[in-house]
Amino acid sequence: MTMSPSSSHGRLRFYLPTTVYEESLNRIRYLFDEFEDVIVSFSGGKDSTVIFNLALIVAREKQRLPLKVLFLDQEAELLSTIDTVRQVMHHPDVDPLWYQIPFRLFNATSTVEHWLHCWNPDDEARWMRPKEPDALTENSYGTDRFVDLLIKIMEVDFKDRKACYLSGIRCEESPRRTLGMTEHLTYKHITWGLKISARHFSFSPIYDWSFVDVWKAIHDNGWSYNRHYDSMYRYGVSRGKMRVSSLNHETSIPMLFMLQEIEPETYERMTARLSGIDTAAKMNFDDYFPKRLPFMFKSWVEYRDHLLKHLITDPAWTKLFTRRFEKQDVIYGSMGETLTRVQIKSILTNDWEGVIGYNNFRVGTTPMKLRKAYRDAQQAKTQAVETP
DSSP, X not given: OOOEEEEEXXXXXXXXXXXXXHHHHHHHHHHHHHXXXXXXXXXXXXXXXXXXXXXXXXXXXXXXXXXXXXXXXXXXXXXXXXXXXXXXXXXXXXXXXXXXXXXXXXXXXXXXXXXXXXXXXXXXXXXXXXXXXXXXXXXXXXXXXXXXXXHHHHHHHTTTSOEEEEOOOOXXXXXXXXHHHHSSOSBTTBOSEEEOSSSEEEEOTTTTOOHHHHHHHHHHHTOOOOTHHHHHHHTTOOGGGOOOSOTTSTTTHHHHHHHHHHOHHHXXXXXXXXXXXXXXXXXXXXXXXXXXXXTTOXXXXXXXXXXXXXXXXXXXXXXXXXXXXXXXXXXXXXXXXXXXXXXXXXXXXXXXXXXXXXXXXXXXXXXXXXXHHHHHHHHHHHHHHHOO
Protein backbone atom coordinates (compact mmCIF):
# COMPACT_ATOMS: atom_id res chain seq x y z
CA MET A 1 0.00 0.00 0.00
CA THR A 2 1.44 3.36 -1.00
CA MET A 3 0.89 6.55 0.94
CA SER A 4 0.98 10.13 -0.30
CA PRO A 5 2.55 12.63 2.14
CA SER A 6 1.19 16.12 2.69
CA SER A 7 1.99 18.91 5.13
CA SER A 8 -0.68 20.86 7.00
CA HIS A 9 -0.08 23.35 9.82
CA GLY A 10 3.42 21.98 10.31
CA ARG A 11 2.27 18.37 10.70
CA LEU A 12 3.04 15.64 8.19
CA ARG A 13 0.00 13.72 6.98
CA PHE A 14 -0.23 10.57 4.90
CA TYR A 15 -3.20 9.89 2.65
CA LEU A 16 -4.08 6.27 1.97
CA PRO A 17 -5.36 5.09 -1.41
CA THR A 18 -8.47 3.69 0.29
CA THR A 19 -11.55 5.73 1.27
CA VAL A 20 -12.67 6.58 4.79
CA TYR A 21 -15.66 4.31 4.17
CA GLU A 22 -13.41 1.32 3.46
CA GLU A 23 -11.06 2.13 6.31
CA SER A 24 -13.93 2.43 8.80
CA LEU A 25 -15.27 -0.97 7.80
CA ASN A 26 -11.80 -2.42 8.38
CA ARG A 27 -11.59 -0.75 11.79
CA ILE A 28 -14.94 -2.21 12.82
CA ARG A 29 -13.91 -5.65 11.52
CA TYR A 30 -10.84 -5.45 13.74
CA LEU A 31 -12.96 -4.53 16.77
CA PHE A 32 -15.33 -7.45 16.18
CA ASP A 33 -12.30 -9.75 16.15
CA GLU A 34 -10.92 -8.24 19.37
CA PHE A 35 -14.06 -7.89 21.52
CA GLU A 36 -16.72 -10.31 22.71
CA ASP A 37 -19.41 -7.62 22.60
CA VAL A 38 -19.56 -4.69 20.19
CA ILE A 39 -22.38 -2.27 21.03
CA VAL A 40 -23.51 0.61 18.83
CA SER A 41 -24.23 3.71 20.93
CA PHE A 42 -27.10 5.23 18.98
CA SER A 43 -28.51 8.77 19.31
CA GLY A 44 -30.70 9.10 16.24
CA GLY A 45 -28.24 11.51 14.63
CA LYS A 46 -26.48 11.30 11.28
CA ASP A 47 -23.14 10.08 12.67
CA SER A 48 -24.60 7.26 14.72
CA THR A 49 -26.74 6.34 11.70
CA VAL A 50 -23.54 5.76 9.75
CA ILE A 51 -21.97 3.81 12.63
CA PHE A 52 -25.06 1.59 12.93
CA ASN A 53 -25.12 0.72 9.24
CA LEU A 54 -21.38 0.06 9.02
CA ALA A 55 -21.51 -2.15 12.12
CA LEU A 56 -24.51 -4.02 10.70
CA ILE A 57 -22.54 -4.80 7.53
CA VAL A 58 -19.65 -6.21 9.56
CA ALA A 59 -21.91 -8.13 11.97
CA ARG A 60 -23.49 -9.88 9.00
CA GLU A 61 -20.10 -10.67 7.48
CA LYS A 62 -18.84 -12.19 10.72
CA GLN A 63 -22.13 -13.87 11.65
CA ARG A 64 -22.36 -11.84 14.84
CA LEU A 65 -26.07 -11.03 14.62
CA PRO A 66 -28.12 -9.71 16.27
CA LEU A 67 -26.20 -6.45 16.60
CA LYS A 68 -26.49 -4.81 20.02
CA VAL A 69 -27.72 -1.19 19.76
CA LEU A 70 -27.93 1.04 22.84
CA PHE A 71 -30.05 4.18 23.19
CA LEU A 72 -30.04 6.16 26.45
CA ASP A 73 -33.37 7.97 26.17
CA GLN A 74 -33.25 11.54 27.48
CA GLU A 75 -37.06 11.87 27.39
CA ALA A 76 -36.97 15.44 25.99
CA GLU A 77 -36.36 14.14 22.48
CA LEU A 78 -37.75 15.15 19.10
CA LEU A 79 -40.48 12.91 17.74
CA SER A 80 -38.44 12.55 14.55
CA THR A 81 -35.53 11.27 16.66
CA ILE A 82 -37.75 8.74 18.44
CA ASP A 83 -39.15 7.59 15.09
CA THR A 84 -35.59 7.03 13.87
CA VAL A 85 -34.66 5.13 17.03
CA ARG A 86 -37.77 2.93 16.80
CA GLN A 87 -36.94 2.04 13.22
CA VAL A 88 -33.47 0.88 14.25
CA MET A 89 -34.56 -0.89 17.43
CA HIS A 90 -37.26 -2.84 15.59
CA HIS A 91 -34.83 -3.99 12.90
CA PRO A 92 -34.85 -7.82 12.74
CA ASP A 93 -31.05 -7.98 13.04
CA VAL A 94 -30.86 -5.78 16.14
CA ASP A 95 -30.75 -6.66 19.84
CA PRO A 96 -32.36 -3.48 21.29
CA LEU A 97 -31.00 -1.94 24.49
CA TRP A 98 -33.40 0.99 24.96
CA TYR A 99 -32.71 2.54 28.38
CA GLN A 100 -35.56 4.64 29.79
CA ILE A 101 -34.25 4.93 33.33
CA PRO A 102 -34.46 7.74 35.90
CA PHE A 103 -31.58 10.23 35.66
CA ARG A 104 -31.17 13.97 35.45
CA LEU A 105 -30.21 16.38 32.68
CA PHE A 106 -29.25 20.01 33.09
CA ASN A 107 -31.89 22.49 31.94
CA ALA A 108 -30.18 25.40 30.19
CA THR A 109 -33.40 27.40 29.71
CA SER A 110 -34.32 28.22 33.31
CA THR A 111 -32.71 29.84 36.34
CA VAL A 112 -35.41 28.29 38.53
CA GLU A 113 -35.82 24.68 37.43
CA HIS A 114 -32.22 23.59 36.89
CA TRP A 115 -32.81 19.92 36.09
CA LEU A 116 -34.98 17.71 33.95
CA HIS A 117 -35.48 14.53 35.98
CA CYS A 118 -35.92 12.14 33.09
CA TRP A 119 -38.40 9.32 33.61
CA ASN A 120 -38.93 10.25 37.24
CA PRO A 121 -41.77 7.99 38.46
CA ASP A 122 -43.28 10.90 40.40
CA ASP A 123 -43.64 12.85 37.13
CA GLU A 124 -45.23 10.06 35.08
CA ALA A 125 -48.31 12.14 34.27
CA ARG A 126 -46.02 14.78 32.71
CA TRP A 127 -43.68 12.48 30.78
CA MET A 128 -43.09 13.51 27.18
CA ARG A 129 -44.40 10.12 26.04
CA PRO A 130 -45.07 6.66 27.47
CA LYS A 131 -42.19 4.25 27.92
CA GLU A 132 -41.50 1.66 25.24
CA PRO A 133 -42.91 -1.84 25.94
CA ASP A 134 -39.48 -3.49 25.76
CA ALA A 135 -37.46 -0.70 27.42
CA LEU A 136 -34.99 -1.24 30.27
CA THR A 137 -36.40 0.90 33.08
CA GLU A 138 -34.42 0.35 36.29
CA ASN A 139 -31.43 2.51 37.19
CA SER A 140 -29.15 0.20 39.14
CA TYR A 141 -25.92 1.93 38.11
CA GLY A 142 -25.18 4.17 41.09
CA THR A 143 -25.30 7.46 39.16
CA ASP A 144 -27.93 9.81 37.78
CA ARG A 145 -25.82 11.74 35.23
CA PHE A 146 -25.90 11.05 31.49
CA VAL A 147 -22.17 10.76 30.73
CA ASP A 148 -21.48 8.63 33.79
CA LEU A 149 -24.38 6.34 32.94
CA LEU A 150 -22.90 5.24 29.62
CA ILE A 151 -19.75 4.16 31.46
CA LYS A 152 -21.60 2.50 34.31
CA ILE A 153 -23.90 0.56 31.97
CA MET A 154 -20.82 -0.92 30.33
CA GLU A 155 -19.22 -1.78 33.67
CA VAL A 156 -22.38 -3.32 35.15
CA ASP A 157 -24.24 -4.93 32.25
CA PHE A 158 -21.09 -6.22 30.55
CA LYS A 159 -18.91 -6.72 33.63
CA ASP A 160 -17.86 -10.27 32.70
CA ARG A 161 -17.29 -9.51 29.00
CA LYS A 162 -14.62 -7.78 26.94
CA ALA A 163 -16.82 -5.15 25.35
CA CYS A 164 -16.75 -1.82 23.52
CA TYR A 165 -19.08 0.93 22.39
CA LEU A 166 -19.03 2.31 18.85
CA SER A 167 -19.78 6.05 18.72
CA GLY A 168 -19.94 8.66 15.97
CA ILE A 169 -17.46 11.22 17.34
CA ARG A 170 -15.56 12.98 14.54
CA CYS A 171 -12.44 15.18 14.64
CA GLU A 172 -13.95 17.72 12.26
CA GLU A 173 -16.40 18.81 14.95
CA SER A 174 -13.82 20.50 17.22
CA PRO A 175 -10.07 20.87 17.85
CA ARG A 176 -10.63 19.27 21.24
CA ARG A 177 -11.95 16.11 19.61
CA THR A 178 -9.05 16.08 17.16
CA LEU A 179 -6.61 16.03 20.06
CA GLY A 180 -8.59 13.37 21.86
CA MET A 181 -8.81 11.08 18.83
CA THR A 182 -5.26 11.36 17.50
CA GLU A 183 -2.75 12.04 20.27
CA HIS A 184 -2.83 9.11 22.70
CA LEU A 185 -3.01 5.34 22.42
CA THR A 186 -6.25 3.89 23.74
CA TYR A 187 -6.07 0.23 22.80
CA LYS A 188 -3.02 -1.39 21.17
CA HIS A 189 -2.35 0.76 18.07
CA ILE A 190 -5.66 2.67 18.27
CA THR A 191 -5.89 6.36 19.25
CA TRP A 192 -9.52 6.94 18.21
CA GLY A 193 -11.14 5.83 21.41
CA LEU A 194 -11.46 6.00 25.17
CA LYS A 195 -10.49 3.45 27.80
CA ILE A 196 -13.30 2.87 30.29
CA SER A 197 -11.73 0.02 32.24
CA ALA A 198 -9.31 -2.84 31.64
CA ARG A 199 -11.92 -4.74 29.59
CA HIS A 200 -14.18 -1.94 28.38
CA PHE A 201 -13.59 0.72 25.73
CA SER A 202 -15.34 3.22 23.50
CA PHE A 203 -14.22 3.68 19.87
CA SER A 204 -15.01 6.13 17.08
CA PRO A 205 -14.36 4.35 13.76
CA ILE A 206 -15.45 7.36 11.67
CA TYR A 207 -13.26 9.83 13.58
CA ASP A 208 -11.61 11.06 10.35
CA TRP A 209 -14.82 11.47 8.33
CA SER A 210 -15.97 14.87 7.14
CA PHE A 211 -19.53 16.21 7.14
CA VAL A 212 -19.62 15.50 3.39
CA ASP A 213 -18.39 11.92 3.91
CA VAL A 214 -21.26 11.28 6.32
CA TRP A 215 -24.00 12.48 4.00
CA LYS A 216 -22.42 10.89 0.94
CA ALA A 217 -22.48 7.49 2.66
CA ILE A 218 -26.12 7.96 3.68
CA HIS A 219 -27.08 9.05 0.16
CA ASP A 220 -25.05 6.46 -1.77
CA ASN A 221 -26.36 3.57 0.33
CA GLY A 222 -29.93 4.79 0.65
CA TRP A 223 -29.79 4.58 4.45
CA SER A 224 -32.77 5.91 6.36
CA TYR A 225 -31.95 8.99 8.47
CA ASN A 226 -33.55 11.45 10.89
CA ARG A 227 -35.76 13.73 8.79
CA HIS A 228 -35.32 16.58 11.26
CA TYR A 229 -32.12 17.35 9.34
CA ASP A 230 -34.28 18.25 6.33
CA SER A 231 -36.28 20.68 8.45
CA MET A 232 -33.15 22.30 9.85
CA TYR A 233 -31.69 22.61 6.36
CA ARG A 234 -34.86 24.35 5.13
CA TYR A 235 -34.61 26.75 8.06
CA GLY A 236 -31.03 27.63 7.15
CA VAL A 237 -29.42 26.12 10.24
CA SER A 238 -25.67 25.86 9.71
CA ARG A 239 -24.28 22.34 9.69
CA GLY A 240 -22.30 22.85 12.88
CA LYS A 241 -25.45 23.78 14.83
CA MET A 242 -27.69 20.95 13.66
CA ARG A 243 -28.77 18.91 16.68
CA VAL A 244 -31.39 16.20 16.98
CA SER A 245 -31.07 15.25 20.65
CA SER A 246 -31.72 16.60 24.15
CA LEU A 247 -33.76 19.77 23.62
CA ASN A 248 -32.85 21.34 26.97
CA HIS A 249 -29.06 20.99 26.59
CA GLU A 250 -26.74 24.04 26.55
CA THR A 251 -26.01 23.61 22.85
CA SER A 252 -29.62 22.84 21.86
CA ILE A 253 -31.28 26.17 22.66
CA PRO A 254 -31.19 27.38 19.01
CA MET A 255 -33.36 24.37 18.11
CA LEU A 256 -36.10 25.69 20.40
CA PHE A 257 -36.47 28.82 18.27
CA MET A 258 -38.06 26.74 15.48
CA LEU A 259 -39.54 23.87 17.49
CA GLN A 260 -43.08 25.28 17.59
CA GLU A 261 -43.26 25.30 13.79
CA ILE A 262 -41.44 22.04 13.08
CA GLU A 263 -42.86 19.83 15.85
CA PRO A 264 -45.76 21.63 17.59
CA GLU A 265 -46.68 18.49 19.58
CA THR A 266 -43.18 18.27 21.01
CA TYR A 267 -43.28 21.98 21.81
CA GLU A 268 -46.53 21.63 23.75
CA ARG A 269 -45.22 18.70 25.76
CA MET A 270 -41.89 20.38 26.47
CA THR A 271 -43.51 23.58 27.79
CA ALA A 272 -45.69 21.50 30.11
CA ARG A 273 -42.73 19.38 31.21
CA LEU A 274 -40.06 21.99 31.94
CA SER A 275 -39.93 25.67 32.85
CA GLY A 276 -37.98 28.07 30.63
CA ILE A 277 -38.75 26.24 27.39
CA ASP A 278 -41.67 28.49 26.45
CA THR A 279 -39.66 31.68 27.02
CA ALA A 280 -36.71 30.41 24.99
CA ALA A 281 -38.92 29.18 22.15
CA LYS A 282 -40.65 32.55 21.79
CA MET A 283 -37.35 34.35 21.25
CA ASN A 284 -34.87 34.20 18.41
CA PHE A 285 -31.12 33.81 18.39
CA ASP A 286 -30.34 37.56 18.36
CA ASP A 287 -32.71 38.21 21.28
CA TYR A 288 -31.44 35.31 23.37
CA PHE A 289 -27.77 35.94 22.57
CA PRO A 290 -27.40 39.70 21.84
CA LYS A 291 -25.01 40.63 19.05
CA ARG A 292 -24.99 44.30 20.04
CA LEU A 293 -24.06 45.62 23.46
CA PRO A 294 -27.26 46.80 25.23
CA PHE A 295 -27.21 50.59 25.31
CA MET A 296 -27.35 50.85 29.12
CA PHE A 297 -23.93 49.21 29.55
CA LYS A 298 -20.53 50.75 28.88
CA SER A 299 -18.78 47.49 27.98
CA TRP A 300 -19.36 43.78 27.41
CA VAL A 301 -17.54 43.09 30.68
CA GLU A 302 -19.98 45.29 32.59
CA TYR A 303 -22.88 43.49 30.87
CA ARG A 304 -21.36 40.11 31.74
CA ASP A 305 -20.98 41.01 35.41
CA HIS A 306 -24.54 42.35 35.55
CA LEU A 307 -25.93 39.07 34.16
CA LEU A 308 -23.80 37.04 36.54
CA LYS A 309 -25.13 39.00 39.52
CA HIS A 310 -28.81 38.87 38.57
CA LEU A 311 -29.33 35.67 36.57
CA ILE A 312 -27.30 33.07 38.43
CA THR A 313 -29.29 32.43 41.58
CA ASP A 314 -27.24 29.63 43.12
CA PRO A 315 -24.34 31.10 45.19
CA ALA A 316 -22.16 28.04 44.52
CA TRP A 317 -22.68 28.45 40.78
CA THR A 318 -21.93 32.17 41.01
CA LYS A 319 -18.61 31.28 42.61
CA LEU A 320 -17.86 28.74 39.88
CA PHE A 321 -18.58 31.26 37.12
CA THR A 322 -16.51 33.98 38.82
CA ARG A 323 -13.44 31.77 39.27
CA ARG A 324 -13.70 30.47 35.71
CA PHE A 325 -13.98 33.95 34.23
CA GLU A 326 -11.01 35.19 36.27
CA LYS A 327 -8.86 32.36 34.93
CA GLN A 328 -10.03 32.89 31.36
CA ASP A 329 -9.40 36.62 31.55
CA VAL A 330 -5.81 35.89 32.57
CA ILE A 331 -5.09 33.23 29.96
CA TYR A 332 -7.19 34.43 27.03
CA GLY A 333 -7.65 38.11 27.82
CA SER A 334 -6.10 39.07 24.48
CA MET A 335 -9.28 37.79 22.81
CA GLY A 336 -11.10 40.75 24.33
CA GLU A 337 -14.74 41.07 23.34
CA THR A 338 -14.83 37.60 21.75
CA LEU A 339 -13.98 35.95 25.05
CA THR A 340 -16.44 38.08 27.04
CA ARG A 341 -19.32 37.30 24.67
CA VAL A 342 -18.68 33.57 25.03
CA GLN A 343 -18.77 34.05 28.80
CA ILE A 344 -22.09 35.89 28.43
CA LYS A 345 -23.48 33.03 26.38
CA SER A 346 -22.36 30.69 29.13
CA ILE A 347 -24.31 32.71 31.72
CA LEU A 348 -27.43 32.91 29.55
CA THR A 349 -27.50 29.12 29.26
CA ASN A 350 -26.67 28.49 32.94
CA ASP A 351 -23.56 26.72 31.71
CA TRP A 352 -22.12 26.15 35.19
CA GLU A 353 -20.42 22.93 34.05
CA GLY A 354 -18.44 24.81 31.40
CA VAL A 355 -19.65 22.92 28.33
CA ILE A 356 -19.76 26.11 26.25
CA GLY A 357 -17.77 28.66 28.19
CA TYR A 358 -14.80 26.67 29.43
CA ASN A 359 -13.83 23.49 27.58
CA ASN A 360 -13.45 25.16 24.19
CA PHE A 361 -10.88 27.56 25.62
CA ARG A 362 -8.85 24.79 27.23
CA VAL A 363 -7.89 23.14 23.93
CA GLY A 364 -4.12 22.96 23.73
CA THR A 365 -3.67 24.38 27.23
CA THR A 366 -2.89 21.94 30.02
CA PRO A 367 -4.44 22.38 33.48
CA MET A 368 -0.92 22.89 34.87
CA LYS A 369 -0.32 25.83 32.54
CA LEU A 370 -3.70 27.29 33.44
CA ARG A 371 -3.02 27.05 37.15
CA LYS A 372 0.50 28.50 36.82
CA ALA A 373 -0.65 31.45 34.75
CA TYR A 374 -3.50 32.11 37.16
CA ARG A 375 -1.18 31.96 40.19
CA ASP A 376 1.32 34.28 38.51
CA ALA A 377 -1.42 36.78 37.75
CA GLN A 378 -2.77 36.66 41.30
CA GLN A 379 0.74 37.11 42.71
CA ALA A 380 1.37 40.08 40.43
CA LYS A 381 -1.93 41.64 41.54
CA THR A 382 -1.01 41.18 45.21
CA GLN A 383 2.44 42.69 44.68
CA ALA A 384 0.93 45.67 42.90
CA VAL A 385 -1.34 46.33 45.88
CA GLU A 386 1.45 45.94 48.43
CA THR A 387 3.95 48.14 46.54
CA PRO A 388 3.74 51.74 47.91
